[in-house]
Amino acid sequence: MTGDFELSDGETFRAALDRAATKAKGNCFEDFADGDELEHDPGLTLTRHASETWAGQTLNHDPAYWRPDAARDRGFDSVPAHPDYVTAAVMGPTVEDLSEKGGYFLGRTNLRFHADAVDLGTTLQVRSEVLDTATSSSRPNYGIVTWRTEGVDADTGDRLLSYERTNMIPRRNPPAADGGEHESVDEPPETDDRDLGLPGTFVEPDGGHFEDFAAALATTEDTHGGDAAVAYRHERGRTMDAVTVSQLPLMTLNTAKQHHDANVMADSPSGDLVAYGDVTRSTALGNARSDEATWREVGFDDERFHTFVTPGDTVYCFTHVRDARDEDADERYGTVEFEHVAFNQDDDPVYSGTRTARIQRRSTTNAGN
Template sequence: MTDWSAPDAIDCADEQVFQTLLDRVETREKGNYFEYFAEGDEIHHDPGLRLSQHGNEEWMGQTLNHDPAYWRPDDARERGFDEPPAHPDYLLACVMGITVEDLSEKGGYFLGRTDVTFHRTAYPGTELDVTSTVVDTRTSSSRPDYGIVTWESVGRDRETGEELVAYERTNMIPRREPVASDGGERQRSAARADGSGAVADESSPSEAATPDLPSTLVAPEGGTFEDFRVALERARDNGAAVAYRHERGRTMDERLVAGLPLATLNTARQHHNRDVMADSPSGDIVAYGDVTRSIALAHARSDEATFRERRFENERFHDFVTLGDTIYGFSRVLDCDGEAGPDHTGAVTFEHVAFNQDSTPVYSGRRTALITRQ
């Protein structure tokens, strides 16, 4: 009888032998199925991640977030920082990237994220400690092979325990065992939802109400708080809206699609495994939603005197973004609050939309930022 444990008993590199073995072996799986999650469970994500100056600068450079306060010490001090801090988009992407292996590596549709709040400034060298709490689990009646999970995730400074950023996100997660479906929930479009952070709208175009759109769109003359406030007042007086597009575009290359997610420990296969994604609706690897989002926000920030990021709500990813797609930005001003923040700033609430070369929306969200006054 052959001793299969002996080093020379079989040649694993022999093609025929290897194919036979590969058909028989068990796959050691990564990630968790829907059944793993229960309301109230707290998950501590390991490994943590140390924010680095290199990672920070690469994220900002590649996504066109070129605010000098995050690069140069003199500008940082003028903005009230001790030194150039970690960019909030980089911080958020790292915190979420760390959670992927435990929460969403199995795949599933990213249904949205909200209540993104930045509590404290983080600096390169900060070691992150990230936890997630299961807020809710429920059944999808339209997709018996999936469940829906909502988590609240918090990123902390490992050394001090201080909260840096927190948010709530909701995903569809594959079930280990499908459940019976009554067909009550409208079927989501698989062609536009491949686990990349993209999901079709719940309503069909024929059922969705068409709003009365303003006949006039007003653009601010500059990027200071007063520019946004004046434009909003002028629009309201004339039954118009403040909305405009940003000129820059950024084409997705492999560094953006595969490199940046992996640098944040985002192990989701849709960002780096072209073999698996070849049979997906996108046909190729797709961008990390936070990369797409950061590029769109960079386009907007390049036309603003941004002082601090405050909060994001109702973030949604509407369609996948793959290699070769070009991301543009569109902004609408919703509100101006002159009483918020330090005296030299005011709070502006925007709705931002990222869209591709076919004018298809791929991301949308509401953002409140402190904008410098004139």
């Protein structure tokens, strides 16, 4: 007998739903093996609307990514795609193949931009390689997988961006049924007895140019004898709403249920939808960049996501300046290494990472005006 039941009847439908199999999306931990290569499909064509929407909603208001005159002043031929949008657009198409099943986004490192700018209208091709798989003794229902992902120009084959990221991935076979063929790793134990190790003084730079960061770092030695750090918090915050939690991920082909299925997430550890990690990160970086004269992004390392960000949470940013170098020998900019920490309204860290950027010299900005 086929078709002889009334699915519009609630009781009938619920009974049918209980009996029906679910066509699963995504891969489990056992589906990954070291050295596997995956070609992700489809890739996005980067658009001005999406770039400006991403940048605007995450408070990244650098005029070089909005106005042709500002872009030319910064050495771009035309207004390029915002680097945070490019980062998210490279990661988005990987979600269905790599992390659709859920699990914690543990971190990302060695993120590098291989081109000074990515033109709007560029079509991306994205591929990944499995670098490592390991089981977790503290969370036996999950495994840990690390991938290397790169986004290339689909027309030219030129590499545009690459990074390595690590996720916890649900296991199809629980530990009792698993052969134990993967090396096990333990997460570091938590402790309440940490030595905070904070310096006696936090120094704030006088401005956002390379000279300001270099001078502030020199002050930590000359004035405070090394018992100081250049560190400060940014005033702006951004409260997560429907646009940032759900719309922005969809603009980058990120289909993970964590951002879109409130019913499923009600029974999850977060109890609600969670913001895409790259939205949280980009929002924090937008707050930081509003207090600096960025010339170019170079790369990111040691990125970590520490807890959930859900609708209604507000994301702020704290910055620690680690180094300022003249290594480029360029009169337009110097290189600055930052450590950024995004935190919520309860002052709990939600993201951290190191960032290397070329920061304009004050003379360059004045000349451009």
